[in-house]
Amino acid sequence: MSPILVAESAKPVVVAQRRSRTGYILLFPGLTWLAIFFAIPFVTLFMTSLQQPVPGKLGKYQAGFELSNYANAMAEYWPQFLRSFIYAGIATLLALVIAYPLAYFIAMKGGRWRPLLLVLVIAPSFASFLLRTYAWRTILADEGPITSFFNALHLLPDDRILNTGIAVVAGLTYNFLPFMILPLYAAIEKIDPRLIEASSDLYSSAATTLRKVTWPLSLPGVVAGTLLTFIPAAGDYINAELLGSTKDRMIGNVIQTNFIEFRDYPTASALSFVLMAVILVLVFTYIRRAGTEELL
């Protein structure tokens, strides 16, 4: 008889961490690389954004403190800025709506097919990004079935999809979809299926269970997925270039052409710097509000 049995609770795995020089030695090369080629470039980017033209020499710039570069750049290119965030925002929402059922299906109903289904989600990235984007020109072609279908319903303002903002958003949605699916899957997979059974046992309909149990528990995945979709989409210019018209250009296009074609380095740098700043602010406020700081 042993009525007093003290169960040894499962202790969390604590990895013995050593404090020694080895740690620093392991960190040094990689972090140095990131410091020199990722962190310091932001400083040079900022400095470049303040440069002034060398008088008389086109495309040559010297050190300066031209804050007006920012004002000028924003005055000229604010529509592209705004458009970038709107397109990326719409694409992110669409991706969330498309990705959620698939992620849920793989996580909850995938069973032994899960690894294969996940490979299928990643597989499209094995084919060239540019070619996949370019393929949408074929799919959305003016005489193609999709455009004809929407035209028959008179849903298209310009009677076409290609070379409009719709095509750009469609391309962005498609291209960054795997970045939405995978974090969603990871979060939903962690949900104990018994919680969903418990919810239905406690008088929830399927819709209520989704709203009150599944969705809140998958929030970390939603936050990670929307960020991983939104950030690259906002900075992308491939979709706008290949699928849109000149009226649909995004801020990435402007930075790229200013940097590489016009060689207007200060303007391009200022735009790049603002884009990064805006994204960082958005990301941190978003993570705060969603209460998922541990994602960092």
Place this chain on the structure above:
Amino acid sequence: MEDLHLLNLTKKFGDVAAVDDLTLTIPAGSFFALLGASGCGKTTTLRMVAGLEDPTAGTIRIGAKDITNLRAFQRPVNTVFQSYALFPHLDIFENVAFGLRRRGVKDVKTPVNQMLELVELSALARRKPTQLSGGQQQRVAVARALINEPDVLLLDEPLGALDLKLRRQMQIELKRIQNEVGTTFVHVTHDQEEAMTMADTVAIMNAGRIEQMGNPATIYELPKTVFVANFLGQSNLITGTAQGRNGDDILVSAHGQTYAVPAARSTAAGDSIIVGVRPEKMTVLDAPDGHKAPASHNKILGRVTDVSYAGVSTQYLVRTPWEQELTVFEQNVIVGDRCSVGDEVLLHWAPEHTFGLDGKQDVHAGVAPEVLDLEAAALALEPRGE
């Protein structure tokens, strides 16, 4: 083979002493169990012996050899890990051969096969650990450690992951292996039954110190602290005051009743003394039959509040007039009616089964907190029923 000595061993994590000035000698060839609740320091002690944790202070010796500053891989000590820690990428043979290969032993085939034979796993030598059942993995873990012929084999909750039936089987199996190889086994567990059935010496640990050490029967029959009385099995403890002697017995008065406690069985220093008795040592009598109890016995009147029939025995909860709940186990050898809830009963037991503990201790020491909570909840619910 030589004894394992722990001298003033201390391990602090921050300000908390997990192991507090522990001095202990584990005789060579013994099957030694360190028993304690989770967090009592038993696993930390084991890990220090294994070399997986550095002591804050103190010395570990095997015979005369100081091994305190040797790294884990330099010590003649091997461990059977909790949940086994078998290498998943190596098959059973290579798992068992691992230690030999690291020490540069040329011919591993013969010893490995012998060892697999000892644990009856020869047929599975080329399987991977995940293809084995829990009991089989357990035996691989033992074989992998024992093949190195360590001076001391450490077992960290080795049976914790097995179900009850398999656990009983493995207890016997481990005892057989220990008999066969004669190595010192140091076994850490929170399962008192496991400790008592397997070990020849049990040390009960609490808050980084050894509360009591000895062979299982001695500790059970004569606990020296409240913690041991409550932690190892169950005890009924009544606080009272020593009133004088009657021959070899101390007479203790508590709640208007006098109890005889053999002086040799008391560890109380002052007059404040806790009278203790194990539940199975008590006999229950219907109050009207109370005169049948031997005159020399200690007696308590009370009312039955619960009867739980458990096959071999029946457990009674008896409420005393001073609202203490006592537990009594009775073998189911009585033919006919047992006492039922509400009956007035007389409990009696022989003075030589009584033990005395120092009264300055908390009578709840060693009781699992969940049990205390349950008792409190039961008391809170009671009035409604009456």
Place this chain on the structure above:
Amino acid sequence: MRFIRRNLLGVIAILVLVYLFIPIAVVAVLSFNKPSGKFNISWTQFSTDAWTNLCGVPGVCSSFITSIQIGIISTLVATALGTMIAFALVRYRFRGRSTTNLLIFLPMATPEVVMGSSLLALFLNLRFPLGQWTVVIAHIMFIISFVVVTVKARLQGLDPKLEEAARDLYANPRATFRYVTLPLVAPGIAGAALLGFSLSFDDFIISYFNAGTLVTFPIFIWGAAQRGIPVQVNALATLVFVVALLIVLGSQLVNYRRRRKLLSA
């Protein structure tokens, strides 16, 4: 009702998967096309010309090889550096952990156009000649974080008791690493390397900023998009897709077989 709903979810899931593969099907089908004009956009006529003459158009194969070379070098370096960081993060205590984490997180949260342009700003200011090495430097920089994350996950999933068991069984630190840690973490490192290579091979934006006159495969496609993408590009992309898919499916199959054997045992 419940039956319909359950199947509805499955149908949607399959439709989404099909959607993911439509553009790839287009790319593959068009690799067998014989376009009438410069632009290989709509189906004209079946032909295997591109497949029998993969390098038939100047620049296609040389850019393809350039991308493979850059991918291999970048992946090797980034995998080594990233794996070291992952080990340090999981196994060692050090000062500046939050800065380190930030430095690893930020490259994944930075739009490529920003990384590409800021790195170009650095190279321009240093008057560093653009070309293969600037692209390699850039690729290593943005792959490291992905390697760290992948290897770290694997390391964290590793039961520390296994290494303790090795130490207990007479393995010194080097032997522990060689015989226990490394074999157990290797799949994670291999996965990180594959991921790194595919990121490098397919990168356009960062490469374009820092390539100067160097032409990688994506840069070749970008340039060709204006004047018509050669069918050979479709064929090569299809080939890469199939090979990559076979590698991944193959490793999955090995895993699956192993598990099956385990169950039948």
